[in-house]
Amino acid sequence: MEKEISRAVIRRLPRYYRYLRDLLEEGVERISSNELSARMRVTASQIRQDLNNFGGFGQQGYGYNVKYLYDEIGKIMGINRQHNLVIVGAGNLGQALANYASFENMGFVLVGLFDVNPALKGVSIRGVEVRMLDEMKEFLKEERIDIAVLTMPKGNAGKVANMLVELGIHAIWNFAHLDLELPEDVVVENVHLSDSLMQLSYNIANRENQK
């Protein structure tokens, strides 16, 4: 793509994608920016502006073709190709993520699950067996893995992240409660749940202050 798209727009695209998927599931084939605006509770002009970034998929008097727009946003977000995932940390959170079939529908395919807990050895989730962490090196030599999902306690997470990078992983979805220090070409997306919970508690306190 020639044109630089602002980070703010990129941040909003997954939400468009979610609404468009819902529309597809409802069998809606086209939608006007006004209708989409009412559903998404953003202004129609914001929608037009956002989507104009990609050459304007809308047509005057017709609206947006839902499937086309869905596919185009998918391409922009890089989910028109398959991503192979391993999950490192097969506790409840790792298992919950392994169980999300919707990720697989978006092309994120779980191919490996690792843990250090021998009690989990051989447990199988959606057909993927939990392996012990010391088997990971061998595994990663043989499989092409695009994303490692880090769902282990923060204690060893930094060390394991370094190991993953040494083994050729260049993208990490990090749920461990620490900021990873990794080479610049490694892409990291953090989900810090306790930060989110604190944000909620701030908003509760602040709402009460405003009364």
Add this chain to the structure above:
Amino acid sequence: MEKEISRAVIRRLPRYYRYLRDLLEEGVERISSNELSARMRVTASQIRQDLNNFGGFGQQGYGYNVKYLYDEIGKIMGINRQHNLVIVGAGNLGQALANYASFENMGFVLVGLFDVNPALKGVSIRGVEVRMLDEMKEFLKEERIDIAVLTMPKGNAGKVANMLVELGIHAIWNFAHLDLELPEDVVVENVHLSDSLMQLSYNIANRENQK
């Protein structure tokens, strides 16, 4: 608090809090903005600016008192008081959240767990028993609940969220893959995991484009 603090600063505070907790655990009593800057990989001037919002906890030549700063940020974020939680949806994700002892250390106390799956009835997580969803109304009449955590599939999540609000809940931590439509005085914090995963995949695609 008299002074309006910008949203950007508020968004950064949980990260300060996390680093300060680590420092406390390491037994560090005070730290200069330069040292904190090196650890957190933000500029010392940003740190001074951010923390000046709260009357400047630092002292020239002494640095910041870690415990004091930790407690003050905790107060600002509203986690100096106890929040009682219920989790609605006791699948893997709900169970993962129920198992995070670190939330309880920050004053978020799990008091109820609900699901519609009879197989989960009576299962107990950290001493809290899973109840059936149809018992929730009775339960909420008797307990003071500050936050409901919504960890159920999106199908019924909207309906359950409305029910929670009718039953007096005013804050929802929403993991369901939809945007809730609730009265304005209800505080909602969303964790949309598929949005986060799409963001990661965008960054992967974009990194590769830049090569």
